[in-house]
Amino acid sequence: MAMDPKKATFAFSLDVPVRGEWANVDLLRTSVQNCFAAVFSDIDGCHALSMVTAELLENAVKYGSWDHHGEQAFRLRVIGQPDRALVSVENPVAGGDPKVGELLD
Numbered sequence: 001m002a003m004d005p006k007k008a009t010f011a012f013s014l015d016v017p018v019r020g021e022w023a024n025v026d027l028l029r030t031s032v033q034n035c036f037a038a039v040f041s042d043i044d045g046c047h048a049l050s051m052v053t054a055e056l057l058e059n060a061v062k063y064g065s066w067d068h069h070g071e072q073a074f075r076l077r078v079i080g081q082p083d084r085a086l087v088s089v090e091n092p093v094a095g096g097d098p099k100v101g102e103l104l105d
Contacts, residue, residue: 012039012085014078018057020066020091028076029054040082049085053078056089063103065094 014032018024033050040046053076060074074091093100 011081012036012078013080014076016076017073018076019073020061020064022061025054025057025061028057032078049078049087053087053089056087059103060089060091063093063097063100064091065097066092 014035018028029050032053033046036046036049037043057076064074066072074089077086077088077090079086079088
């Protein structure tokens with residue numbers, strides 16, 4: 001993502017626990033896009049980052065094992081610098097679930 005060279009040492013981090021509900025996927029996608037659009041000038045890059053975030057969040061809600069672990073939240077992390085970002089979503093899964101195996105393949 002392109003950013004003002006004067007801010008080249010800038011780094012960002014977002015780390016939040018999120019309730020495993022479908023409505024939160026769009027809320028977070030929009031929030032990620034708006035946050036990064038406020039900082040970076042590469043609007044297409046911000047859109048791409050928010051889309052990747054949404055896809056990972058959808059997988060977390062769809063494939064998460066919410067009943068078996070007693071957990072009601074998953075974790076969204078977005079970490080990066082002006083030229084790169086890492087999006088990570090962690091959620092509980094049921095061991096041996098064939099849907100999880102398909103996703104990992």
